[in-house]
Amino acid sequence: MRGKILGLVGESGSGKTVTGFSILGLVEKPGRIEQGRILFNGSDLRRASPEELRDIRGNRISMIFQDPMMTLNPVLRIDTQMIETIRAHKKISYDDARVLARDALGKVGIPSPDERLAAYPHQFSGGMRQRVAIAIALLHKPELIIADEPTTALDVTIQAQILSEVQKLCREVGTALIWVTHDLSVVAAIADQICVMYAGRIVERGSTESVLDGPSHPYTNGLIHSVPGNNRPGTPLQQIPGVMPSLLSLPVGCSFRQRCRYADSMCMAEPEFNAVETNRDHIARCWHPLAEGRPA
Amino acid sequence: MKANLATTTDNRVRGDALIELVRVSRSFEKKRDVAVKIANTMGLGAKEEIVQAVDRVDLVVRKGEVVGLVGESGCGKSTLGRMVAGILPPSSGSIYYGGKSVSALNRAERRAAALAVQMIFQDPFASLNPRMRVKEIIAGAPLYHGLVRRSEVDQHVDLMMERVGLDKTYKRRYPHQFSGGQRQRIGIARALAVNPKLIVCDESVAALDVSIQAQVLNLFMKLRQDLDLTYLFISHDLGVVEHLADRVAIMYLGRIVEEATTAELFSKPNHPYTTALLKEVPRLDSRHREFQTIKGEIPSPINPPSGCHFHPRCPHAMSRCRLEQPKLMEVAPGRLSACHLNDGK
Ligand SMILES: Nc1ncnc2c1ncn2[C@@H]1O[C@H](COP(=O)(O)OP(=O)(O)OP(=O)(O)O)[C@@H](O)[C@H]1O
Ligand SMILES: Nc1ncnc2c1ncn2[C@@H]1O[C@H](COP(=O)(O)OP(=O)(O)OP(=O)(O)O)[C@@H](O)[C@H]1O
Ligand code: SF4
Ligand SMILES: [Mg+2]
Ligand SMILES: [Mg+2]
Numbered sequence: 001m002r003g004k005i006l007g008l009v010g011e012s013g014s015g016k017t018v019t020g021f022s023i024l025g026l027v028e029k030p031g032r033i034e035q036g037r038i039l040f041n042g043s044d045l046r047r048a049s050p051e052e053l054r055d056i057r058g059n060r061i062s063m064i065f066q067d068p069m070m071t072l073n074p075v076l077r078i079d080t081q082m083i084e085t086i087r088a089h090k091k092i093s094y095d096d097a098r099v100l101a102r103d104a105l106g107k108v109g110i111p112s113p114d115e116r117l118a119a120y121p122h123q124f125s126g127g128m129r130q131r132v133a134i135a136i137a138l139l140h141k142p143e144l145i146i147a148d149e150p151t152t153a154l155d156v157t158i159q160a161q162i163l164s165e166v167q168k169l170c171r172e173v174g175t176a177l178i179w180v181t182h183d184l185s186v187v188a189a190i191a192d193q194i195c196v197m198y199a200g201r202i203v204e205r206g207s208t209e210s211v212l213d214g215p216s217h218p219y220t221n222g223l224i225h226s227v228p229g230n231n232r233p234g235t236p237l238q239q240i241p242g243v244m245p246s247l248l249s250l251p252v253g254c255s256f257r258q259r260c261r262y263a264d265s266m267c268m269a270e271p272e273f274n275a276v277e278t279n280r281d282h283i284a285r286c287w288h289p290l291a292e293g294r295p296a
Numbered sequence: 297m298k299a300n301l302a303t304t305t306d307n308r309v310r311g312d313a314l315i316e317l318v319r320v321s322r323s324f325e326k327k328r329d330v331a332v333k334i335a336n337t338m339g340l341g342a343k344e345e346i347v348q349a350v351d352r353v354d355l356v357v358r359k360g361e362v363v364g365l366v367g368e369s370g371c372g373k374s375t376l377g378r379m380v381a382g383i384l385p386p387s388s389g390s391i392y393y394g395g396k397s398v399s400a401l402n403r404a405e406r407r408a409a410a411l412a413v414q415m416i417f418q419d420p421f422a423s424l425n426p427r428m429r430v431k432e433i434i435a436g437a438p439l440y441h442g443l444v445r446r447s448e449v450d451q452h453v454d455l456m457m458e459r460v461g462l463d464k465t466y467k468r469r470y471p472h473q474f475s476g477g478q479r480q481r482i483g484i485a486r487a488l489a490v491n492p493k494l495i496v497c498d499e500s501v502a503a504l505d506v507s508i509q510a511q512v513l514n515l516f517m518k519l520r521q522d523l524d525l526t527y528l529f530i531s532h533d534l535g536v537v538e539h540l541a542d543r544v545a546i547m548y549l550g551r552i553v554e555e556a557t558t559a560e561l562f563s564k565p566n567h568p569y570t571t572a573l574l575k576e577v578p579r580l581d582s583r584h585r586e587f588q589t590i591k592g593e594i595p596s597p598i599n600p601p602s603g604c605h606f607h608p609r610c611p612h613a614m615s616r617c618r619l620e621q622p623k624l625m626e627v628a629p630g631r632l633s634a635c636h637l638n639d640g641k
Contacts, residue, residue, distance in 0.1 A: 002525065010503050011505035011506065011507060011508075012476075044558045061319075103335055124432065125593055125594070126369075127593065127594075128593065155368040155369050155532065155594060156368065156532070156534070156573060156577055157368065157572065157573065157576050157577045157594070158593070158594070159576070159578075160576035160587040161587070163578075163587050164586065164587035167586070167587075182505060183578070183580050184506070185535075185577075185578035185580050188578065188579070188581070188582065189578040189579075189582060189583070189587075190585055208583055209583065212580060212583075223506055223507060226506045226507050226509070226510035227506060227509075227535065227539070227580055228361045228513065228533075228535040228536050228538065228539035228540075229535040229539075229579050229580060229581075230581075231539060233538055233539050233559075234517075234540075235519065235538075236513055236514050236518075236541070237510040237513055237539070238510065239507065239510040239514055239517055240507040240510070241511075243475045243477065243478075243508065245531065259635075268314045271631050293452060
């Protein structure tokens with residue numbers, strides 16, 4: 001997992017953000033984590049005490065949000081924010097903290113970081129603000145970063161800059177990354193592993209290659225084929241009929257059942273994870289997993 | 297200057313142009329923020345900021361074609377689209393509808409032109425009145441303009457809902473009772489209800505999920521065939537544009553920098569900005585790729601770089617690029633590009 005990138009893919013409302021939040025124990029009341037364990041370096045985060053969790057949140061896991069202003073305080077200068085963050089977790093002098101902050105800005109590709117330190121968030125463009133937020137997330141060289149759609153609102157050229165910086169950092173610092181997105185192509189470009197979410201559940205997991213080249217769950221298959229770039233220009237796109245059910249009224253059995261063309265009476269029961277025949281690390285939650293595009 | 301203008305406009309077949317823009321510009325006065333106002337009252341006299349959102353653009357949309365308009369945030373796509381749709385007047389330049397200058401149309405012609413060009417927006421929710429039932433939303437404009445009789449209105453609404461794949465039994469519902477994709481369909485039905493010829497789609501699928509986006513894109517393609525529609529399709533998503541458009545215009549900071557058929561543009565981009573843009577797009581079939589990023593930020597349209605707007609980020613920039621604006625010129629039949637590199641060839 002160290003230095004690796006996991007792509008968490010799913011459509012709006014599928015539960016990606018909630019998953020990211022639960023890892024950090026940030027789920028708001030009355031929401032709660034119903035079942036299961038969250039393992040971080042082998043220990044269960046759900047059993048961690050509030051103090052332990054805070055330590056982990058601050059020092060070992062960081063989160064980057066879609067809106068960088070979730071991280072940044074609009075009325076404080078960038079240096080104040082960064083230095084405070086550093087000194088809250090580490091006993092070092094103001095000047096040393098400032099040097100660390102400057103280096104962090106440089107690392108995410110902010111030009112003339114020395115001058116930029118004295119700026120306020122509104123003086124940055126959207127892409128720059130997101131990079132500052134990423135710089136803050138990186139301050140403690142966390143072991144894990146959870147990035148929730150941090151480039152969705154950005155332009156392609158700026159997205160590419162951020163993706164390339166993030167890739168470099170993971171390689172150089174050995175930080176593991178969970179990249180949350182609805183964009184399969186972004187995940188294809190950077191992830192080693194992919195998890196596909198549907199209606200609050202992970203329905204498929206495997207290496208990027210095996211999931212994208214040989215999707216097993218009919219939903220993953222449908223998703224891949226809905227991408228315009230995967231269809232010949234001008235031809236009708238393959239589409240998944242219907243819409244995702246609300247998490248509050250999930251159908252019995254497989255939650256993709258009503259949109260799935262392979263659904264039958266078996267699918268009225270809930271499918272468990274099953275390894276895809278050829279590959280034990282590639283698993284899917286489906287009664288009729290696909291092999292080469294059709295049910296095996 | 298004149299001669300060049302002739303080569304870029306006269307070569308086009310004016311005959312089948314549905315809409316044509318000639319040197320159309322639009323600028324905005326940027327509202328001063330508080331800081332500037334304070335500076336001014338203190339006598340520091342900061343200048344009024346002018347945004348040149350669209351800068352002398354020539355563009356033809358022919359009957360029956362789909363023209364894709366691509367560019368990054370703030371480059372002026374929506375502003376251009378709103379001028380085409382007649383919602384926003386240009387600051388200068390002329391717009392021709394069916395061969396006639398829009399400013400010279402009489403009242404009846406102007407109204408006909410306004411109905412013939414409809415716009416569909418990005419946010420399906422913000423553009424629908426939450427207090428109106430679907431039926432009223434779709435029937436409003438055709439009733440107001442006397443396109444259908446009261447006695448026929450129900451039938452008309454049913455037909456429109458059928459066309460966009462909405463269940464007719466939902467027509468008494470309110471927008472909030474629909475999903476995002478369904479709301480976008482309501483917006484499409486509303487636009488279709490006045491029998492338009494040209495539809496300006498401004499990021500019309502951007503807010504939708506991939507699986508729903510595919511449904512709506514298929515609907516656009518089907519309607520084009522069934523109703524002989526023409527589209528100006530604005531999007532920052534190159535994959536979507538490649539799939540849908542016959543021709544593509546690339547914008548950068550208020551100017552069109554390249555225009556070509558979709559196949560040519562995607563296989564052999566001419567302008568360095570287009571080339572860079574195509575390289576940056578993540579695609580499903582390119583795994584673990586290294587991004588070769590375009591250096592620098594997208595500059596502000598308030599104070600755009602001199603000469604070629606792209607020169608600070610361009611890997612091929614020469615001293616001339618800083619000084620002189622490259623003209624949008626024909627570099628091959630039907631292909632336009634605005635880059636000084638083409639002069640050397
Ligand atoms: N604080 C909350 N209270 C109640 N329900 C919530 C809350 N946050 C999220 N939900 C619900 O949980 C489900 C999953 O939401 P989540 O935000 O995780 O989706 P997502 O996959 O991140 O979607 P998006 O791509 O739109 O960000 C949704 O149905 C949402 O309405
Ligand atoms: N009504 C307005 N008042 C002032 N400035 C405006 C107005 N409308 C647009 N602008 C400015 O004009 C420029 C072009 O805006 P426009 O909305 O056309 O860009 P766009 O290409 O559609 O961007 P996006 O992809 O973000 O929608 C921007 O700098 C914008 O701030
Ligand atoms: S004109 Fe010059 S700066 Fe502009 S794109 Fe061409 S080479 Fe680059
Ligand atoms: Mg989310
Ligand atoms: Mg716009």
